[in-house]
Amino acid sequence: MPEIKLAENTIQLIIDICAEFENKESELINVLHKVQGKLGYLPAEVQEVIAKELKIGVARVYGVVTFYSFFTMIPQGEFPISICMGTACYVRGAEQVLAEFKRQLKVEVGESTGDGKFSINCLRCVGACGLAPVITVGGKVFGRVAPSQVKEIIEEYREGCVVDDPKTV
């Protein structure tokens, strides 16, 4: 097993979360939810710490992380963009919206932009089918999105960054 290269306080954070769930094997999914909530993603090193704390194999943890689409081993962008690919959104043109995001940001699904600002993901139904096609950026929901609005939405978030970093175009 490779040496774990996590900051001390990160390791402590994971240990504390595991302890909160009494280091119970059956609480694995709850532990993963909480750790991902804090760290944003679940890289291999983090899974090793969890496995050690819950006294289970790393393969068990990895198996669960990769089984569920909610868990990710890749860091997300600062503004994660999720495009709903549920049926209602699909028939109302979600594919074209996705294509436009990919074109504008020049990344594929599951990737982040070079500057770490945006990442694109697809998800299956946020339960807002009445507003199809739907996308979410962070926690914000955009309904009835047309491909022509995509640029505007990206700009909106990018402009927010200009204030922090004048170098961003």
Next chain:
Amino acid sequence: MRIALRNCGLIDPEKIEEYIAEDGYFALGKCLTEFTREETIKEIKDSGLRGRGGGGFPTGLKWEITKNVEAGQKYVVCNADEGDPGAFMDRSILEGDPHSVIEAMAICGYCIGADTGLVYIRAEYPLAIERLKIAIKQAREFGLLGEGILGTNFNFDIELRYGAGAFVCGEETALIHSMEGLRGEPTVKPPFPSVSGYMGKPTNVNNVETFASVPVIINKGANWFNKIGTEKSKGTKVFALAGKINKVGLVEVPMGTTLREVIYDIGGGIVNGKEFKSVQTGGPSGGCLTKDFLDTPIDYDNLIAAGSMMGSGGMIVLDEDDCMVSIAKFYLEFTLEESCGKCTPCRIGNKRLFEILTKITEGNGVLEDIERLRVLSNVIKDTSLCGLGQSSPNPVLSTINNFEEEYRAHVVDGKCPAGQCKSLLRYDIVEDLCTGCTLCFRNCPVGAITGERREPHLIDQSLCIKCGVCFEKCKFNAITLI
């Protein structure tokens, strides 16, 4: 008629007092003080209530089986893992009326002899989780959950368990494994969860909408409930109307209402006055029905006979612009992603189905492919381990059965009648109509259009990505779509 959604939007879901004012927890009180466990189960059985999650198994019978298993510890599980794309009735109930689910779970616990309830809810529904937490806390404060409920010796409490985005976890054995912190893979039944479920103990799993109907049945009586609906499907069903329809949203109608009434009278017909083509019910496990079925009364058995299923109640309306082969492919793509991979027919069979469908939509299909799809679909149906695999070819079979001519158009004529399969499209400029205004030339994103001002333009087919911008921009209808 609203039964499951009776309080949604009417009461403040964060105030238990408002639920109680609408006869809330009255049914629980009635069961605990007036009815024996057997009498309560009989009431549910007589009502004819069937599982609203899709399977349609008689709820009362399920409770009775779980009750009759001898065990010290039993569990009540509420399946709130609404993974079916296009359905959102469970979310609405949990967000709008969480107490009705809590009350029904307690009633179920009383009947089967369980003191613990678990709600398996999707992490994608943060608001529903929040409201459920508030509701559970309030119910504890009011002595409606916890020890010695309403002064009796009945103890019951509820915990939450979170899903993490896996469609297969709607299958009850997979759901139970997921709650145990494992990969959500299904296992062979029997043993049924009612005998050996969560942590190996007898477990009764019901869906949110099923639970939400229970308190009303107890309050108003089985004989009131079983007068609503059809012979074998009683009560009401909530449908999530979406797609190419004017009024989207949830509708609750008595079983036996026809599709026409739902789509035209309630849903206001098709967007932009286009022609109705098909309605997809039952999500990725269901099928597409044609206009011939518009006057079929909706119930569990009729939908299965028509080659679809009730499912959790998603109803997606499709119009003339939707290609049925693409729709089947869309659902297969979903199944592929969500198949847990445990059994071969589902893991590999669906992949092959998807490949054949892709071939057809890209214009490389041959006539034999249609028969191949049919044969393979039936094999997958017959041999898969769980409900996901057994129903995954339904979208393919139902579209082939109902829209075979459309498949034939793809493979024989090389055309997509709905104009959706891009590889089968071809944009051309009609020389006589083209004025050489250069509008298409300027708007083409890939520079596939050439030509001099005031001269007819030309599309280079090898560069064209078929985005349709030229078609939309042209003011002289000089661009044709073949």
